Amino acid sequence: MPTAIGQELVALLPRLRRFALVLCRSQSLADDLVQGACERALANADSWTPGTRFDAWMFRILRNHWIDHLRRMRAEGMAEDVTTQTQLIGDPGEGPILSRLVLSEVQRAIDSLPQDQREVLALVCGEDLTYREAAEILNVPIGTVMSRLARARKRLVELTAAA
16 A cells, blocks of 8 residues: 555645645745655555545645644744745746736735635645535635635735735
């Protein structure tokens, strides 16, 4: 079974990293979170039930790892801001610059959302999970996922329309 999980894990790495970036907004910390989540998954491979959504199981492990990290580092805060990284986009020209400005505007709007709304937005809209799967990962009722997502979407429309 560990070989099958290892293959699933490798295929899921880009999505895990994307979700980790949503959670922590730091490239290096996101990489550490993904690595830690992968280690936890491999160490507890027998707790995954074949036939269930592997990605949902991994997102839950990653989120729990993030919560554990926050508890340990409560006083420190974030060390790196992903928006200050200049090496992320290197294509010259007007098109990429305009795209980067729009992306930056959307990123600021998403960053202004409360953490619980950002998590739901990332899982449902970014990772294409169902409301039920997001609710299980976040350990909240489906109705809470739906209301958080509705509030997040409404706020994003307000923020991006005003800009």
